Amino acid sequence: MDSLVFDLINKELERQRHGVELIASENFTSAAVIKAMGSCLTNKYAEGYPGKRYYGGCEVVDQIEQLAIDRVCEIFSAEYANVQPHSGAQANASVFLACLKPGDSFLGFDLSHGGHLSHGSPVNYSGLVYNAHFYGVEEETGTIDMDKVEAKALEVKPKLIVCGASAYSRDWDYARFRAIADKVGALLMADIAHPAGLIAAKELNDPIPHCHIVTSTTHKTLRGPRGGIIVMGKDFENPWGRTTKKGEAIMMSSVLNSGVFPGMQGGPLEHVIAAKAVAFGEVLDPSFTTYAKQVKSNAQAMAKSLVEKGYGIISGGTDNHLMLIDLRSKFPDLNGRQAENALIQADITINKNMVPFDSRSAFVTSGIRIGTAAITTRGFVEQDCLQVVEWMDEVLNNFEDEKKLAGIRSEVNQYMQKFPLYENELTAV
Ligand SMILES: Cc1ncc(COP(=O)(O)O)c(C=O)c1O
Structure with a gap:
């Protein structure tokens, strides 16, 4: 077995297990x-x-x-x-x-x-x-x-x-x-x-x-x-x-x-x-409909909570699994790249994204995009999504405070232990 490659695959499996995956285009297959x-x-x-x-x-x-x-x-x-x-x-x-x-x-x-x-x-x-x-x-x-x-x-x-x-x-x-x-x-x-x-x-x-x-x-x-x-x-x-x-x-x-x-x-x-x-x-399988309904409810719960905290959501909300957050309404000086980096330090994975009529370039951006397809597969319901919004808000309020971000990261990692991923299904090779 090629340990160089397979050790890296195992590392990636651990990353996926321990983090909150909010990239709107990602999911966890069976x-x-x-x-x-x-x-x-x-x-x-x-x-x-x-x-x-x-x-x-x-x-x-x-x-x-x-x-x-x-x-x-x-x-x-x-x-x-x-x-x-x-x-x-x-x-x-x-x-x-x-x-x-x-x-x-x-x-x-x-x-x-x-x-x-x-x-x-x-x-x-x-x-x-x-x-x-x-x-x-x-x-x-x-x-x-x-x-x-x-x-x-x-x-x-x-x-x-x-x-x-x-x-x-x-x-x-x-x-x-x-x-x-x-x-x-x-x-x-x-x-x-x-x-x-x-x-x-x-x-x-x-x-x-x-x-x-x-x-x-x-x-x-x-x-x-x-x-x-x-x-x-x-x-x-x-x-x-x-x-x-x-x-x-x-x-x-x-x-x-x-x-x-x-x-x-x-x-x-x-x-x-x-x-x-x-x-x-x-x-x-009928269980997929239950999943899809939960994906939508989770996205709506997150959008509502973000708006209540002062974040701008493009179009004001969401009908589907994703939303585009315009950071400028709450943090005029924080760009998408900085937000992405800070959230990643807390093991919350998102991507920076241009918002319509963005004043910044595609490499910097004024927005971030998040989605609920992957966390819903992990088993998240609305209440868990509200916890994620709390962490996101704390991270973005303290985006340069490494100690604070490390603290949130261990809370995130601890929380994710309640939502096993591929346990007894995919073993480390
Ligand atoms: C609307 C849309 N079309 C096409 C694609 C491309 O898919 P792929 O990355 O599989 O080529 C994407 C990927 O993000 C997408 O969002």
Whole structure:
């Protein structure tokens, strides 16, 4: 055994056990998900799709991949699914490749307002290859004004409109987005990387009936392995876009499959696909709905308590699992980077994040983003979340007092012992 690597893995397991994980994009998978990822399936090449592979010996992985497809379709009442994208960004890249030509215009949510890099950032392929335009939130309300989205769409006439974000705490009006897309003849894609688990549990609006294409990660609120998916509702048979050399329409489903493989990726990660199948099975269990409801209640409890303590939450609260805190309302001189560093010293892990109309750069920021998906998996309920807000407030009030931060850290570590993680499931190697 390579002790250099495995000692570090054990160290990371201890870090995860002892800290309060508030990074909105993280979660703790089940031990079964980890087991599937660490299996012999990593040895198998399987370019292609179930029943149509470029390699022999795929009888077993075909069944595994089909199981993942069937389960994710059941979760989202989808008609089509591709479970091969290696990540959320790969899923988005595959859709863009399938639906756009270089230089085509698309409309996405502004990165500096909470959007994602893969929705048109100038340093990402999506902004380098395509002509990206943006809508954002209103400064006063922190929410999206749909009339402005419509005006922007009419102005730039995009081929594709993208809804979904990395740091937006309100639900999305997919029906209105579709009406706008139809008006300008655009395809509509929802990237539900963040709220997918809450959508699966029907705790948020459902994009499937309205959006032509839906992409997601599988590792955030969906609580699976790191990876991506693409799903479609009735539009899977839509002949939008491509035709064969003979002029016959090609269905969206096969255009998207080609976008993933061979367009964007080579061989699928069948060990990760097996782990996705395991996680999707867990999402289909009724206990997942209880989890998703608790994720939401915990986020609402935290937002309320933070507001009571004088923190500004963008849009005033949250409908989902996350919120963006504008530190300037309580601490005009404390930036996101300092806040992140101080909280980490207390074993409370968050990330600095730009707030809309931020006066500071992306490396410094005026905000932090927090989410409740991971702590809810640990077993936290509202009362525990209020304790976390107390610690956060104490840390931020004393962000340069190392002794104080160390004291909070030992309280945090002690507290977390009540919430075992992978105990008797994952042993140190
Ligand atoms: C909205 C959104 N889309 C896509 C991604 C990219 O996912 P990945 O990191 O798996 O590529 C993220 C990740 O944070 C995200 O928030």
